[in-house]
Amino acid sequence: MIEAFHITDLASKVQSGALSATEVARDVIARIDRHNGRLNALLHADPVRILAQAKAIDDKRARGEVLGTLAGVPVAIKDAICTKGESTTSGSKILSGYEPPYDATVISRLRAADALLTGKANMDEFAMGSSTENSAYGATKNPWDNTRTPGGSSGGSAVAVASRIALAALGSDTGGSIRQPASLTGTVGVKPTYGRVSRYGLIAFASSLDQIGPFATDIRGSARLLEVIAGHDAHDATSLNVPIGGYESACDAAIKGLRIGIPEEYFADGLSDDVGRSVRATLARLEREGCVLRPIKLPHTRFAVATYYVIATAEASSNLARFDGVRYGLRKAAQSLGEMYGATRDAGFGREVKRRILLGTFVLSAGYYEAYYLRAQKMRTLIRRDFDAAFKDVDVIASPTAPTTAFKLGEKANDPLSMYLSDIYTLPASLAGVPALSVPCAIGQDGLPIGLQIIAPALQESRLFTIASAVESACAPAFPAEVQ
Amino acid sequence: MSAPAIDRTRVLHIAKLSALSLHENEVDQLASDLNAIVKYVDELAEVDMSDVPPTTQVQFEASLWREDEVVVGLTRDQALSSAPQVEHEGFAVPVFVEGAS
Numbered sequence: 001m002i003e004a005f006h007i008t009d010l011a012s013k014v015q016s017g018a019l020s021a022t023e024v025a026r027d028v029i030a031r032i033d034r035h036n037g038r039l040n041a042l043l044h045a046d047p048v049r050i051l052a053q054a055k056a057i058d059d060k061r062a063r064g065e066v067l068g069t070l071a072g073v074p075v076a077i078k079d080a081i082c083t084k085g086e087s088t089t090s091g092s093k094i095l096s097g098y099e100p101p102y103d104a105t106v107i108s109r110l111r112a113a114d115a116l117l118t119g120k121a122n123m124d125e126f127a128m129g130s131s132t133e134n135s136a137y138g139a140t141k142n143p144w145d146n147t148r149t150p151g152g153s154s155g156g157s158a159v160a161v162a163s164r165i166a167l168a169a170l171g172s173d174t175g176g177s178i179r180q181p182a183s184l185t186g187t188v189g190v191k192p193t194y195g196r197v198s199r200y201g202l203i204a205f206a207s208s209l210d211q212i213g214p215f216a217t218d219i220r221g222s223a224r225l226l227e228v229i230a231g232h233d234a235h236d237a238t239s240l241n242v243p244i245g246g247y248e249s250a251c252d253a254a255i256k257g258l259r260i261g262i263p264e265e266y267f268a269d270g271l272s273d274d275v276g277r278s279v280r281a282t283l284a285r286l287e288r289e290g291c292v293l294r295p296i297k298l299p300h301t302r303f304a305v306a307t308y309y310v311i312a313t314a315e316a317s318s319n320l321a322r323f324d325g326v327r328y329g330l331r332k333a334a335q336s337l338g339e340m341y342g343a344t345r346d347a348g349f350g351r352e353v354k355r356r357i358l359l360g361t362f363v364l365s366a367g368y369y370e371a372y373y374l375r376a377q378k379m380r381t382l383i384r385r386d387f388d389a390a391f392k393d394v395d396v397i398a399s400p401t402a403p404t405t406a407f408k409l410g411e412k413a414n415d416p417l418s419m420y421l422s423d424i425y426t427l428p429a430s431l432a433g434v435p436a437l438s439v440p441c442a443i444g445q446d447g448l449p450i451g452l453q454i455i456a457p458a459l460q461e462s463r464l465f466t467i468a469s470a471v472e473s474a475c476a477p478a479f480p481a482e483v484q
Numbered sequence: 485m486s487a488p489a490i491d492r493t494r495v496l497h498i499a500k501l502s503a504l505s506l507h508e509n510e511v512d513q514l515a516s517d518l519n520a521i522v523k524y525v526d527e528l529a530e531v532d533m534s535d536v537p538p539t540t541q542v543q544f545e546a547s548l549w550r551e552d553e554v555v556v557g558l559t560r561d562q563a564l565s566s567a568p569q570v571e572h573e574g575f576a577v578p579v580f581v582e583g584a585s
Contacts, residue, residue: 101562194542208541234550238543306525317502324503326575331568337580342505354504355517358495361502362518363525375528377538382531384539417520433542458542 001027003164003479007073007221008248010167014072014114017061021072021116025054028074028118031165035483040140041159043079044087045119057114068113069224075110076160076169079120080127081212082201083107090203091125091135091153094348095329104201105236106170106212106229113228118166122156125350126320127177127205129153130422133413134352141409142185144448144480148406151181151422154215158185161215163483168225169215174205175308176402176426178213179438183401183451186440186478188222188468189215191426193458194433195240197226198233206315207238209308209430217479219439219468223247226461242459250462251469256290258467261394265301266425272404278442278450279400285474286398286467294394298386303379304427305420310363310376311431317360323348355416384432391457396467399425401438401451425453435461439468441475449478490518 002010002024013019029047036042054072061067077083080090082100084107089095103111110117124134132140132155140155142148143163150159154171158181161169171178173191182189190213197212204210214225227248232241262283267276287293325331325344332343349357363372390397402422412419429436435458438451452471456463495515499506506514560573569576 098566101558101565237550238541240543300531303528303531306528309521310525310528321503325568326577327563328566329568334578337578338503339505340578341503345503346505346507349504351510354506354510355514355521357502357504358498358514359518359521361498362490362494362522365498365501371529372522372525374538375533376525377540378533378536379528379531380539381536382533384542416517417524420521 002031002074002167005167006218007070007167007216008224011069011071011073014057015067019072021054021057022051024072024074025050025116028116028165032118035163035165038141038146039143039159039163040122040138041156041163041165042076042119043089043122043137043156046086049086050116050118053116057116060114070110070113070115070228073115073168074118074166075115076118076121076157076166077107078154078157078169078171079123080172080203081106081170082203083117083120087120088203089137090127091123091137092348092350092353093136093330094323094345098328100201102201105198105233107201109229118160121154121160121169124153124155125353126203126316127153127172127174128316128352128356130176130180130419131407131412132156133409134350136350139409142406143483144186144406147408148448149184149409151184151402151406153177155181157215158182158187158189161185161187161217162479164217164479167217168221170212170229171215172202172210172212173430174209174312175430176423178215179426179436179451179453180402180423182215182438184406184449186449187215187217188219188437188439189213190222190226190437190461190464191429191435192226192230192461193240193435195238196230196244196435196461198236198239200233200235204319206312207319208315209312219465219472220248220251222437223251223465246462247465250465253466255286255466255470257292258396258463259292259294259394260286260467261294261296261390261397263296263298263301263390263397263399265298266399270403270421270424271400274444274446275400275404275450278444279452282441282452282471282475283398286470289470296390296394296397298390298428300379300382300386301428304383304431305424307376307379307383307431308427309359309420310372311380313356313360314364314373315360317357317364320353320357352416380431383428387428387432387434396463397455399453401425401453405444405446405448405450429455434458435464437464437468439471441471443478490515490522
């Protein structure tokens with residue numbers, strides 16, 4: 001049933017009483033039963049809790065109260081986001097059994113909008129990965145082809161939406177962890193401007209880059225989600241105190257005359273022919289509809305992967321120091337405190353997390369700080385300047401979201417560097433802190449979805465929704481036959 | 485700048501700084517992985533950035549101080565609710581002061 005709806009339609013039906021939240025909840029539970037065992041999109045879903053939320057929403061309507069803008073909309077939550085009294089592991093064994101004593105700000109806002117939280121979505125451990133294979137709880141499979149990854153790190157969130165276990169999801173994007181899995185699963189994924197959405201209650205990976213954002217079945221739904229979760233929060237000192245909103249109405253704005261920058265560096269070696277062709281065809285269509293295409297240069301793009309892996313790992317090595325077996329999660333018994341820390345972290349962290357903690361500690365260590373960390377921070381300045389210069393001449397930038405369609409499970413699992421390179425088109429916007437989204441634009445020759453990335457200047461999310469709506473109306477996001 | 489070789493000794497030193505006990509059989513693989521990544525990261529040295537200021541944050545406005553208001557925080561029971569080991573209404577840890585019992 002729910003697979004027939006987009007987010008805004010379903011919310012209207014529940015608000016009007018044409019559909020009860022309980023009916024939605026029952027359907028969600030049935031879809032989880034049918035698909036989740038195979039896909040492993042959700043790590044934790046409690047039917048009792050889903051039905052109780054639905055009843056509360058229906059009771060609220062029965063009392064004559066007006067329901068919120070996400071009334072009854074099933075939303076899956078990346079397991080890095082704290083939900084009060086409900087398992088939150090960040091995909092790691094070290095947080096096995098952890099039940100936070102508080103809700104993240106985004107969760108409070110979803111609840112206030114009468115959303116139906118369906119459960120916690122699988123992810124690469126501590127969001128470190130691009131395939132969801134680094135989860136301590138098993139890989140998530142792509143519903144378009146179960147031998148392929150859904151991308152990552154928010155792979156479970158993407159698959160929950162792609163398989164219509166939920167119509168929306170929250171993910172977090174540090175270097176592409178929303179946009180890349182959205183591209184690989186045929187869903188919409190938005191990374192807002194850094195500071196747009198509160199990070200309070202998001203388990204930190206790299207604090208200067210992390211940003212929570214929505215996945216949705218369509219652009220309008222993603223815009224509505226962002227309107228709910230965005231906005232200043234006193235609990236997060238980096239959250240911006242600036243006006244929000246207008247995202248949904250931006251979906252109806254005209255695109256004629258908008259200037260789209262096409263960065264040559266994003267159409268170079270490593271881009272699959274099929275993806276390149278589909279993205280160019282989409283851009284040509286936008287041009288026919290009145291947009292102006294301009295070639296631009298983002299000359300420091302090729303340094304983004306190196307810059308990102310120094311900055312993100314440095315911040316991670318510091319952030320992950322809090323997992324020490326004392327206040328929550330796993331503890332390995334030992335004779336001394338130091339041994340207890342070491343044994344707990346050895347047993348609790350997977351290989352990629354250890355690799356990144358070690359790399360981050362190395363680039364911050366005496367004698368190497370200037371050669372690596374400081375140099376990466378300087379390159380981050382040059383990457384930001386690339387965008388500043390480009391946005392003097394264009395309103396948005398468009399590119400492929402990922403260089404290929406979904407890759408095979410195991411294909412890059414033993415080659416960290418090649419895995420890192422799958423984020424090459426999403427990393428620069430993260431480093432610059434500017435907003436970006438991925439919208440499905442075609443199905444490739446291999447039968448797998450292809451995403452178009454659109455990047456806007458800071459705080460100009462509305463432009464993303466305007467252009468993406470035009471892309472969507474020419475190429476409506478499909479979803480895989482297997483889960484219809 | 486040439487890549488410093490990350491050998492076993494360095495991996496073990498970084499691991500100590502990171503409070504990570506590594507298994508003997510993973511040290512060589514980690515050294516090899518880290519060397520490959522650091523070699524790749526060395527491309528940052530190709531660009532002269534002596535006059536470029538570092539970016540430490542991308543905030544577009546100065547962060548504001550919040551009001552210094554007293555709010556209700558977690559109760560003791562809530563704060564201890566996920567602790568692996570609790571003693572005397574606190575987080576229990578192994579002995580870490582010489583001579584303490």
